[in-house]
Amino acid sequence: MNALAATNRNFRYAARILGLDSKLERSLLIPFREIKVECSIPKDDGSLATFVGFRIQHDNARGPMKGGIRYHPEVDPDEVNALAQLMTWKTAVAAIPYGGAKGGIGCNPRELSMSELERLTRVFTQKIHDLIGIHRDVPAPDMGTNSQTMAWILDEYSKFHGHSPAVVTGKPIDLGGSLGREAATGLGVFFATEALLAEHGKSISNMKFAIQGFGNVGSWAAKFFHEHGGKVVAISDITGAIKNPNGIDIPALLKYKKSNKSLNDFQGGNAMDLNDLLVHECDVLVPCALGGVLNKENAADVKAKFIIEAANHPTDPEADEILSKKGVVILPDIYANSGGVTVSYFEWVQNIQGFMWEEEKVNHELKRYMMSAFKDIKAMCQTHNCNLRMGAFTLGVNRVAQATLLRGWE
Numbered sequence: 001m002n003a004l005a006a007t008n009r010n011f012r013y014a015a016r017i018l019g020l021d022s023k024l025e026r027s028l029l030i031p032f033r034e035i036k037v038e039c040s041i042p043k044d045d046g047s048l049a050t051f052v053g054f055r056i057q058h059d060n061a062r063g064p065m066k067g068g069i070r071y072h073p074e075v076d077p078d079e080v081n082a083l084a085q086l087m088t089w090k091t092a093v094a095a096i097p098y099g100g101a102k103g104g105i106g107c108n109p110r111e112l113s114m115s116e117l118e119r120l121t122r123v124f125t126q127k128i129h130d131l132i133g134i135h136r137d138v139p140a141p142d143m144g145t146n147s148q149t150m151a152w153i154l155d156e157y158s159k160f161h162g163h164s165p166a167v168v169t170g171k172p173i174d175l176g177g178s179l180g181r182e183a184a185t186g187l188g189v190f191f192a193t194e195a196l197l198a199e200h201g202k203s204i205s206n207m208k209f210a211i212q213g214f215g216n217v218g219s220w221a222a223k224f225f226h227e228h229g230g231k232v233v234a235i236s237d238i239t240g241a242i243k244n245p246n247g248i249d250i251p252a253l254l255k256y257k258k259s260n261k262s263l264n265d266f267q268g269g270n271a272m273d274l275n276d277l278l279v280h281e282c283d284v285l286v287p288c289a290l291g292g293v294l295n296k297e298n299a300a301d302v303k304a305k306f307i308i309e310a311a312n313h314p315t316d317p318e319a320d321e322i323l324s325k326k327g328v329v330i331l332p333d334i335y336a337n338s339g340g341v342t343v344s345y346f347e348w349v350q351n352i353q354g355f356m357w358e359e360e361k362v363n364h365e366l367k368r369y370m371m372s373a374f375k376d377i378k379a380m381c382q383t384h385n386c387n388l389r390m391g392a393f394t395l396g397v398n399r400v401a402q403a404t405l406l407r408g409w410e
Helices: 003-018 022-029 077-093 114-128 147-161 184-199 216-227 250-260 274-279 317-326 339-353 359-384 388-407
Strands: 033-042 048-057 065-072 099-106 137-141 208-212 231-237 240-243 270-272 284-287 306-308 329-331
Touching: 003 022, 003 077, 003 317, 003 388, 022 388, 033 114, 048 077, 048 114, 048 137, 065 077, 065 147, 065 339, 077 099, 077 339, 077 359, 077 388, 099 114, 099 137, 114 147, 137 147, 137 339, 184 216, 184 284, 184 306, 184 329, 184 339, 184 359, 208 216, 208 274, 216 231, 216 250, 231 274, 240 274, 270 274, 317 329, 329 388, 339 359, 359 388
Parallel strands: 065 099, 065 137, 208 231, 208 284, 284 306, 306 329
Antiparallel strands: 033 048, 048 099, 231 240, 240 270
8 A cells, every 4th residue: 555545544534533524634634736847957077967856735723834855766655745744744743834745856866966955955946935935834854855855945045035934944054054953853753652651661771773764764772771770782874784682882883884785794693584683573663764565464473562663654454453452653755754844943933033942942842842743642542542653643633624614615
């Protein structure tokens, strides 16, 4: 089942639990606006290259739309639609005043030079500048984009609209980026895990963690688990996978990965098959990489008691059912990985105020938001007698539905 079908299914199930009017339900599902633009640029060799850029703006009932821009050769419209919709529910669960959006350009960033990427980003911004904005739609980095991409968008947008640091988040610190933004998603995953384990009378220390993905999210999450006494017994990324039943030395692994760009041949653990990570012996499994990794083929073999969805949509609905029957507790992505968008919100607030926060304040506020959202999700679970995924979806959908009705709908 693809990401869009799975997201729609979760939404419809939540709408049924909430007893939403069928017309309102349909209205909430349809994106507010879909933008598609041609971006032609001269390449370094003098030839002309054309790429398709797009932005899906899903809902703005609760505030400006918010979501990443990805540069990837296979940008699938269905997946982007699903991710835009997911951002609408995610921002509502986190109780931050945004709606959802997502976008990108169908290109392979690895095959473009720095100057070609800059030209492409600027052309894309020229085409959509009047459809994004501080109080309209605020992009952020995603797959294949980074703080430099945001700096180019900010510069190009400001040529039309005057200096506007709040038009994008995930910017370099020197251009109004927030302290703590880089670690935010990983730190949010840590706070979410802490809240879930406390609910079950457990704590991070002495729990065994298996982490799939050692990029930005996975590496920060691993670092925080390790610092608080958790044992990370297995880690993988696209280069390989390692295990150590006594716990991997995370600071040493971070150093090794920085200099070798790979996990292979790291002395502090044994190599293992990439596919075995998800079914490795552990207490807490944290998928931080791609969507759809837990499916009907491997779900029955998962040994973890808790799954923290740090990636977007890592669990297929079929796997969801198998894992639920086994009694595995799944903390859903629309809550577990919302640390990134929450600190993006803090960055936007700081830019609008023109007053920057200390990193300690950023992290303190992030913890407050994550703990508060967990309490709200648990309250929905009790009211509707449902699991955490439906608790989060009913919470998010209900907040957006209420905002839509209050603003005057029909």
